[in-house]
Amino acid sequence: MSRSLTGQRAAPYAEALQAHRDRNGLPFMIPGHSAGQSGGSERLSDFLGERALRLDIPQLVEGIDLGPGNAFSRARTLAAAAWDARTTWFLTNGASQGNRMAVQALRMLGERILVQRSCHSSVYDGLVMSGAEPSYLFPVTDAEHGIAHGVTAAEVERELAEAAAKGDPYSGLVIVSPSYFGVVADIPAIAESCHRHGAALVVDASWGAHFGFHSELPESPTRQGADVVLSSIHKLGGSLTQTAFLHLCEGPFAGKLEPALEAAYRLTESTSLNSLLLASLDIARSELATEGDALAASLAAARELRSLVDRTPGLRIAEPDFLRSAGATEIDPLHVSIDVRGLGVSGPEMKTRLARAAAPVFVEIASPTVIVALIGPRSSPDVSGLVAALVRAGETGAGSNRDSAESELVKRIAAPRPGRGALTPREAYLAPSESVRAAEAVGRVAATMLAAYPPGIPNVVPGEVLTEDTLAYLADISTLPSAYVRGAEDPRFDRVRVLIDQTIS
Template identity: 50%
Template sequence: MTVHQDSPMPLAPHSSSGSPMHPALTQSRAPYAEALAHAADRNSLFLSTPGHGGTRTGISAGQAEFFGEHTLSLDIPPLFDGIDLGVDTPKDEALQLAAEAWGARRTWFLTNGSSQGNRMAALAIGTLGSGVVAQRSAHSSFIDGIVLAGLKPGFVYPNVDEVNGIAHGVTPDALRHAIRNHPEPVTAVYLVTPSYFGAVADVEALAEAAHEAGAALIIDAAWGAHFGFHPDLPASPVTQGADIVIMSTHKLAGSLTQSALLHLGDTEFADRLEPALARAFMMTASTSENAHLMASIDLARRALMTSTEAITNSLENIRHIRAQIEATDRYHLLSGEFLGHADVVDIDPFRLPIDIAATGLDGHTVRKRLAEEFDIFPEMSTATTLVALIGIGKSPDIGRLIDALETLRLETADSATATSPAASLPPLPTAGRLAMTPREAYFADSELVTAAEAVGRVSVSSLAAYPPGIPNVLPGEEITADTVDFLQAVAASPSGHVRGAVDPGLETYRVVRN
């Protein structure tokens, strides 16, 4: 684990006019959550949405019994006086505190997850131009954004560990090459760091490469919301020159599922991107944003900013967990090997990619059996690897996981169920040729064909093996035989799922009509 120097203190956030806002705010408060709690404590008569009215009467009794009446009373609708209606509201204060905490010029609370942030970013960069270079292991939600914005993508390919099915990051030289080879001027770049497996790319060098080409840099840091809050954690990409950064606070920072952030960096692109992002937010956000989600972001930010000792203890705990795994001699953490790759400069200690080949079973089978037989739920798996994550401040009994793996190993030893984990799935397929833009393909006249007939045809769908949700086929790309084999194998695996599939077994595909 790399030890980091303290990151410089972020600048105080500014309004679009350039003047500081709310100078008396303190990071020890959670103004939105506090205002929500104050409103919930009032004896109000709601003759408005939501229909449960914050009480347990009538058909809301089941809701109150399941969630608790206090949860209902906190379900305050938008445009509520004392919370988010007017100027310099508690919500405005919470947003400013978040911008200050992460070092951003401006921050948006997202209640549709990082997927909303990816679509926002795609729509916003459309104001700069249509040429974009995206990491080929981008999340499917950014591909959705490319379709929505009518962007013309080129791709930069991450380094891939073929044996373990792990995509890492990209190098600045690979990014420069992709920018030079794009058929039109590149005005934006979209990259992913940290990776699903915890590998961290060199954001400062990548920002320099993008900016020297005149392109804005978007970082999908969905897994890095906790970065920058302790000297032993990687720095936040917001402070490393990125222009737009998307983060899922729910992943490791403790907020509720589906809550996330989008940050605008204080860069040369900020003046142009800020109004574009504001419009994109209006297009992608619900007009009935969930108050619980926004309050949980506010509370998570406060915890990150005021819990240095707890984060220190959590890092010490994670060192013990990592050492406990390595001490087994049968299972080891692949993240120790990540720093040998040119595209990786650091790792996220809270993500544990465990080589479980010693069990004699493929990772997908192991993950399924852990859930069904041991009530243990890892984040994801590949053929050889199980990825566990530890939330900040949590101290799970990792011995329970090791014991379960040993039980599976002993059951499998010398039995007919033993397999070669690496052979359980075909290798990750190379993407097919981009025959038309994703938007053109998405809206093209289409037809349904069999898997055999789909080979060589242009897909109208985005098909992504889950997890991690990285598209294997994009709208506009030709479908290859290797891709068909891979997706069908994923669909047939114990915990496999392909987002965008017409049928569960990937027997048919929707393609552009000839």
């Protein structure tokens, strides 16, 4: 994990923005808020601060992103070096943009793509945009906690080998690691398998933006053989919301993927990139690459939280359970998963109680059994305050009907296998659709994605045939108080959108 810090203290784009502001030029260009210099909205200025407005400048400005060796291109080079990537794209449309780009680029290598079924919805957007023909790998599910983890290297190998033996290989595989709960998959083994079968590996490492920047953290997939890696820097990397990096790594597909990703970037990005967002990426990269101590503070806070939880009756750290699941190699120390069942409260109920308390506490996620506290870089939050709030929340109104229903959710983790894909997601997206009663939709082709939350693994993807089992499962889920069916036409799952004139027997 030791690497050169050469130049990483600099944040050339952010510094160029500051220098531009200090030149005090007369603004006769967009943005029309005039950077607070010549009138403009006082209200906006009061809300954001004049400083932020004056750093909000358009693209193609001399000294910033214009001409060879400009500050923005130097910032891109430094970001690529920090992750040992060949090329890095600054994204201001979220990691969602990165997934759309990655799938679009994979489609340029070939038609068939293998996808971890629990990927983020933006991967499915990429399937719609690209017209790729997907097959799915189902993640390992955790029946005790009602959550999905990652895919195993053995499953990847089996699926890729089978496709190759049939003479119908995949051009690429898209997986998520770490999971929303911080569980890390065996990237080196999965990458080796992909490359042996001629497939490129895309790792959506949105939740592992900080990986590789401290010896106690898991390694970044950019150094483990992945071809394309997505880092959602706004999640745990310290930049502003909606920012991410997409890294292209050196590897067997880099030459083909580079122009494909550039084309996909142009397809998905605005021509007016937000300078504040870009600068926040530049600064976050510099700090991640050079401030090991800052990450050490976050790691110490996470350790203290775990130790407090261990000493508090009714609470326990759930991570040892996660690590027992097949394919899990490590867990991100900055995701702290706390099992709250011992307090007689479910995870979602606990999350709600914490947020509604007089002194509110906001945690990132809840599963039926756990809440997950995230600790960002350079952050030392009041971990004893969180533990005290958990205990207090456990004492108020424990054991509601809602909670017994939550435990029902865990039992329903084993969803039926989806129906077969009759059309690609793109074909289904473009076809005319209608809303019908769910009870009458068996054999119809789905127009929208339907996913039971938790655990959020899509039960139906556009273009797939709706089966009796899946419809019954989703109807069942929609009756539970803290569960819902994402993509349903109505909360009770009475109606579902299907393609017109497409019934498959």
